[in-house]
Amino acid sequence: MTMTLLATAAVDCAGARGVELRVRRLGRVEYEPTWRAMQDFTTQRGRDRGDELWLAEHPPVYTLGVAGRIAHLPRVDNGIPVIKVDRGGQITYHGPGQVVAYLLLDMKRRGLSVRPLVRMMERAVIDLLADYGIAAEGRAEAPGVYVNGAKIAALGLRVRNGCCYHGLAFNVDMDLSPFHVIDPCGYSGLAVTQARDLGVADNPEVLGGKLVEHLLRILA
Numbered sequence: 001m002t003m004t005l006l007a008t009a010a011v012d013c014a015g016a017r018g019v020e021l022r023v024r025r026l027g028r029v030e031y032e033p034t035w036r037a038m039q040d041f042t043t044q045r046g047r048d049r050g051d052e053l054w055l056a057e058h059p060p061v062y063t064l065g066v067a068g069r070i071a072h073l074p075r076v077d078n079g080i081p082v083i084k085v086d087r088g089g090q091i092t093y094h095g096p097g098q099v100v101a102y103l104l105l106d107m108k109r110r111g112l113s114v115r116p117l118v119r120m121m122e123r124a125v126i127d128l129l130a131d132y133g134i135a136a137e138g139r140a141e142a143p144g145v146y147v148n149g150a151k152i153a154a155l156g157l158r159v160r161n162g163c164c165y166h167g168l169a170f171n172v173d174m175d176l177s178p179f180h181v182i183d184p185c186g187y188s189g190l191a192v193t194q195a196r197d198l199g200v201a202d203n204p205e206v207l208g209g210k211l212v213e214h215l216l217r218i219l220a
Helices: 031-044 114-130 177-181 204-219
Strands: 010-014 020-028 051-057 061-064 082-084 091-094 098-106 145-147 150-160 163-171
Touching: 020 204, 031 051, 031 082, 031 098, 031 163, 051 204, 098 114, 098 204, 114 145, 114 150, 114 163, 114 204
Parallel strands: 020 051, 061 082
Antiparallel strands: 010 020, 051 098, 061 091, 098 163, 145 150, 150 163
C-alpha cells in the first residue's frame, strides 16, 4: 500500500488549535499493508506535516501487540492469520463489520501524552454510544470501552519521535466468534459485545462517520 492509494476519499479539517487533521476513508483494506503505511507516514513526516485519521475495515486477522504472550493466542486453528505488530497491548481481532480508526498525530505539537490521548479515544466511543442511549465506560486498569462489563472497543498506540499511530477498533456488526478462542486484550474470559447486539441498527459506515465526528470534536 502506498501513500498515493491512501490519499483517496480524504477530507481536511482544521481544529481549534489550527492543526490540520486529514480524514482518510480507506474502505476494506488488508491489515499489514495499512500498518506498514502508518509506519512509513510516521517515519517520513516532517514537523510541519498535518495529522491524519484513517478510517478502515479489515479482513479477518489477529494482531498481537508488544506485550502479547503465546498463552493468549488462538486455542484452535480457525485459519485466521496472526500478525505480531508494534502497538501496545496484547492480542485482539479485526474483521468485517468492525470500524477501525487510526490516529496519526504529532502528540508533541498537540501537547498530548499517551494516557490523556487514550482517555480521549475512549470518550469518543462513550459519547457515540450515548447518542443511542447506551451507557458505556472506560477502565483505568484496562484501556478500552465496556458496556455492562463486555468490551466493545479496544485501543492500542505506538509512539515514535513524539508522534503516534495505531488507534481504536469499535465492534459494530461482525462475527464475534473469533474472539472466543483468544484471551481478548490478554484477559481470559473477557466478554465482547457490539453495537448491533445492543440494539443499534446503523451500519458500520454510518457509525464510522459518527465516530470520526466525535474524535474530531474531542481532538479540536
